[in-house]
Amino acid sequence: MANKSLLSILTLLAVLLLVAACTGLQSRSALPARHPSAAELTVSPKVCTNCHERGTELAYERYVHTADFGKNHRPEATQGEAVCAMCHQTSFCNDCHATRVELKPSLKNQAETYRSAPHRGDYLSRHRIDAKVDPTSCFRCHGNPKATQTCARCHG
Amino acid sequence: MRISTWSRAGVLAFILLLGVLPAYSFSTEVSFKADTILRIFERDTASEKDVAVLPGYEYLQLDAGQLEDYGLSFHLYGWGRADFADHNYYEDQTAGELLYGYLEYSREENRCNLRLGRQYIFEGVANEAIDGLRLSGDLGDYFALSLYGGQPVGLDSTNGRSGDSIYGGRLAHHLGTDYEIGVSYKLIENDSDTAEEMLGVDFSAFLPADLSLFGSSTYNRQTEDWAEHSYELRIPLGSVLLKPHYQHFSYQDYFSTGANAVNPFRMLAQSSEELTAYGVDALWQVDEAWTLGGKAKFFDYDQSDKAETYTLLASWQGEDLTQLGGEIGHTATDNATGNDYTLLRLYGYCDAMADNFWIDFFSADVLIAYYDKEIYGEDNSLFLSLGAGKRFLNDALTVKLSGDYSQDPYFDDDMRGMVTMSYRYDKQ
Numbered sequence: 001m002a003n004k005s006l007l008s009i010l011t012l013l014a015v016l017l018l019v020a021a022c023t024g025l026q027s028r029s030a031l032p033a034r035h036p037s038a039a040e041l042t043v044s045p046k047v048c049t050n051c052h053e054r055g056t057e058l059a060y061e062r063y064v065h066t067a068d069f070g071k072n073h074r075p076e077a078t079q080g081e082a083v084c085a086m087c088h089q090t091s092f093c094n095d096c097h098a099t100r101v102e103l104k105p106s107l108k109n110q111a112e113t114y115r116s117a118p119h120r121g122d123y124l125s126r127h128r129i130d131a132k133v134d135p136t137s138c139f140r141c142h143g144n145p146k147a148t149q150t151c152a153r154c155h156g
Numbered sequence: 157m158r159i160s161t162w163s164r165a166g167v168l169a170f171i172l173l174l175g176v177l178p179a180y181s182f183s184t185e186v187s188f189k190a191d192t193i194l195r196i197f198e199r200d201t202a203s204e205k206d207v208a209v210l211p212g213y214e215y216l217q218l219d220a221g222q223l224e225d226y227g228l229s230f231h232l233y234g235w236g237r238a239d240f241a242d243h244n245y246y247e248d249q250t251a252g253e254l255l256y257g258y259l260e261y262s263r264e265e266n267r268c269n270l271r272l273g274r275q276y277i278f279e280g281v282a283n284e285a286i287d288g289l290r291l292s293g294d295l296g297d298y299f300a301l302s303l304y305g306g307q308p309v310g311l312d313s314t315n316g317r318s319g320d321s322i323y324g325g326r327l328a329h330h331l332g333t334d335y336e337i338g339v340s341y342k343l344i345e346n347d348s349d350t351a352e353e354m355l356g357v358d359f360s361a362f363l364p365a366d367l368s369l370f371g372s373s374t375y376n377r378q379t380e381d382w383a384e385h386s387y388e389l390r391i392p393l394g395s396v397l398l399k400p401h402y403q404h405f406s407y408q409d410y411f412s413t414g415a416n417a418v419n420p421f422r423m424l425a426q427s428s429e430e431l432t433a434y435g436v437d438a439l440w441q442v443d444e445a446w447t448l449g450g451k452a453k454f455f456d457y458d459q460s461d462k463a464e465t466y467t468l469l470a471s472w473q474g475e476d477l478t479q480l481g482g483e484i485g486h487t488a489t490d491n492a493t494g495n496d497y498t499l500l501r502l503y504g505y506c507d508a509m510a511d512n513f514w515i516d517f518f519s520a521d522v523l524i525a526y527y528d529k530e531i532y533g534e535d536n537s538l539f540l541s542l543g544a545g546k547r548f549l550n551d552a553l554t555v556k557l558s559g560d561y562s563q564d565p566y567f568d569d570d571m572r573g574m575v576t577m578s579y580r581y582d583k584q
Contacts, residue, residue, distance in 0.1 A: 033226045033262065059333040059362050062390075066397065066439055067447035067471045067481075075370035075388065078358055079328070079336055081279055082267060082292075090256055090276055091189075091217050091233045097276075100253045100285070100309070102237060103213065108193070110558045110574055111519040111543030113503040114479040120501070121523035121539035122564035125531050129487060129495045131420075133455055133463045134433065136384070136405050139421055140283065143411075144310035148418040155420040 031057065035086040045087065058083065070116035099147035185223040186583040191215040197572040201244050210241040226264045232257040256285070267300070268293035277304050280326040280340020281356035281374055285309035288322070300328045311346050319348035335361040352413045353377035366392045376409040383409035399437040401453075406430050430458035435465075447471050451485075461490035476507040477517070496528035519543040519558070527565075537564030545576075554578045 035045060043050045046065035054061050062076055063083060077084060077093075084093075096105045096118060106117035119127075131138050142148045148155075193213040198206045214236050221229030236252030239245065258273030271290045277283075279302060288306015295301055305323035324342035337359040344352040358372035371387040388401040411425035435453030442448060448470050455463040464487075471481035482502040489496060503521045521541040527534075543558030556576040563569055 031267070033264070034224050054366075056333070059360070059368070061366070061392075062360070062368060066441070067449060067469070068437065068439060072399075072437070074386075075358075075360060075372070077278055078280060078372065079338060079360055082269070089217075089219070090231070093276070093278075094233065094255055097278075100255060101235060102211075102251060103193070107195075107574075108215075110541060110560065111517075111545060111556050111576075112505070113519045113521045113541070113543075114477055114481075114505040120521070121541075122525060122537040122562055122566070125527070125537055125565045126497060126499070126525060128531065129489070129497055129527075132491070132494055133465070133487060133489060134431065135407075135421065135424055136403075136410060136431065139411060143413065143418070143421060144308070145418050146310040148421075151418075151420055 031083065031086060033086070037087075068116075097141065099141050099150075104150075184221060185219075186581070187217075187219040187223060188581040189215075189217040190579045192577045192579075194575045195572065196574075197570070199245050204243065207243040207245065208241045209239065209243065209245045211237050211239050211246070213237045221260075226262045229260050230258070231260060266294045274309065277324075280324075280338055280358055280372075281342045281354040282324055282326075282340065284322060284342070284344075286322050298329055298331065300330070302326050308344050308346075311344070311351070319345065321345045333362055335359065350378060354383070374410075376412060379409045379412050381406060381409045395441045397439045397441070399439075401433075401435060401437070403433040404430070405433075428458070429460065432456045445473050447473070461494075463487070463489040463491070463494065474507075477505055478507045480504045495531070498526045500524045514546070515544045516546045516554075517544065521560075525564075531565035534565040537562070539564070552580050 038045055048060040048063050052058070052060040063080070094101075095109055095115070101108070104117075104119050104123075106120040109115060109117060127138075142151055191214070193215070195209075195211050195213075197209050199209050201207055215234070217233045219229065219231050221227065223229055232254075233256050234252065234254040236250070237246075238250045242249055254274055256274050256276060258271045258275045260269070260271045262269045269290075269292045272288075274285065274287050275290060276285050277290060282304070286304060286306040286308055288304060290302065290304040292302035293300065303323075303325035305321075307317055307320050308322040311317070311320045322342070322344045324340065326338050326340035328336055328338040330336040338357070340356040340358070342352060342354045342356075343350070353376070355375040355377055356372060359370070361369045363369060368390045369387070370390070372384070373382060373386075374384040375381070376383045382404075383406055385404045386401070387403075388399055391398040391400070407424045407427050407429040411421045413421075413425070433453060433455050435451065437449065437451045439447060439449040449468070451465070451467040451469075453465045457463075465485060467483055467485035469481065469483035471479060473479050480503070482500070484498070484500045486498045487496060501521070501523045503519075505517065505519045507517045509515060509517060519542070521539070523537075523539040525537045527536065529535075539560065539562045541558065541560040543556060545554055545556035547554050554577070556578070557574075558576070559571065559573045561569070561571050
């Protein structure tokens with residue numbers, strides 16, 4: 001109980017500190033709210049280093065959308081959500097990451113074959129093998145009561 | 157801290173902050189997007205065989221306010237579904253979900269950001285949808301802080317929402333673009349019982365010779381042990397990028413989520429299995445269009461036998477979204493109860509075809525899988541998908557027609573059709 005009270009006080013102090021910071025403190029150079037879209041640019045915005053010098057305001061090289069960026073962007077997203085948000089709205093992320101949906105990602109955007117949508121094709125068969133090899137990857141998206149409803153039909 | 161306290165503190169902080177905002181002229185931009193999807197396929201139900209299923213989906217997205225600059229804005233996204241055939245394939249004839257709906261205020265000076273409402277939190281140990289408040293901003297030049305609190309959306313199906321709460325945050329320290337290290341915390345309560353309490357450390361470091369190192373570790377406060385360690389090194393060698401990686405999971409600590417536990421993961425939480433996964437990804441950017449790559453990943457278990465996966469991939473990037481590619485992969489398990497499979501995928505997407513064809517874009521996808529041991533009497537599966545679309549009204553309306561065919565262990569000959577109409581309206 002004492003731990004919880006202390007945590008509550010620390011949380012409230014942190015909230016106040018953050019509010020004070022938002023109204024007063026200055027910080028490092030800010031990024032723009034939105035990045036120009038592909039239509040506004042003459043080069044692909046997928047390769048940040050085409051326009052931006054490495055190691056200036058941002059470590060631009062880590063955000064370059066290589067061929068496997070769609071399948072491997074966890075470090076960037078956990079640390080740089082604000083950078084992702086300059087180009088992508090949450091609905092874009094939800095195409096793959098929303099688990100409170102009925103249509104699996106590869107069905108909702110079936111024709112967009114250039115996107116590395118998970119569970120494409122006969123994943124019902126393959127998941128029997130993949131889930132034994134590495135169940136931790138299933139848990140990231142399907143690990144709470146709401147998100148596991150797609151599993152519940154067979155797994156209870 | 158109970159949710160009511162959190163809600164009051166959140167709303168109070170939001171009002172306080174709005175009260176000290178500098179006066180500014182408020183311009184309203186509106187962006188609206190509607191995706192209407194109609195699908196058709198056949199399925200067996202409890203009482204009938206091969207009945208038609210005709211679900212219609214509507215995805216709606218609305219963004220309003222200062223969308224292109226810092227300021228005040230509102231964002232909403234959700235979906236609904238009705239089964240027009242009504243043959244009891246779905247548990248409920250209609251379904252739907254609000255994925256997010258929040259008010260956002262952001263300002264440039266210190267990257268201050270506030271969100272109030274249903275939203276996704278993805279930072280540090282958090283990968284959650286919440287109904288609540290999130291505050292974030294820079295604390296001077298070297299630190300950034302984010303805090304959130306509210307109710308977890310993922311628990312609204314278990315005994316209602318009373319006693320459900322979530323709060324946490326992430327404190328980050330960064331030195332320019334040299335490194336960033338973050339400490340994060342998350343506590344979820346389900347029906348007043350602790351469901352998850354996680355602590356995490358994440359870091360990125362940019363080293364000499366363009367090397368970069370990324371990593372994160374997660375500590376389960378309930379089981380009092382480490383749940384996960386994940387590290388990745390990126391080594392650029394000219395046009396080749398090597399990414400060796402290492403992961404370690406303790407099932408007891410990773411899957412143990414207390415009152416939040418769900419099948420099929422509940423049993424894994426009771427096992428004392430430990431998984432160590434390591435491997436390397438190699439990507440060769442041959443030129444602006446071609447990328448070749450290979451991946452190898454090895455899985456070592458404390459109790460089970462080993463497993464490994466190998467993948468070779470190639471892709472060609474053309475104008476706009478045009479892309480051709482393929483990959484072949486093999487997953488092998490030493491476990492006697494496991495199975496091996498080889499997967500081949502070839503795909504293509506041709507954009508901007510209107511100069512020569514009536515349609516604007518065309519897509520194709522082929523997946524072939526071979527299983528070492530039969531699954532329901534079948535040792536292979538074939539999946540084909542074709543799609544085409546055209547844009548109208550200065551690209552505001554897109555109509556797509558797509559269909560797929562599958563022959564696999566679960567379906568002899570399964571065909572599914574889909575029509576998608578996407579309409580977008582933007583007002584500056």
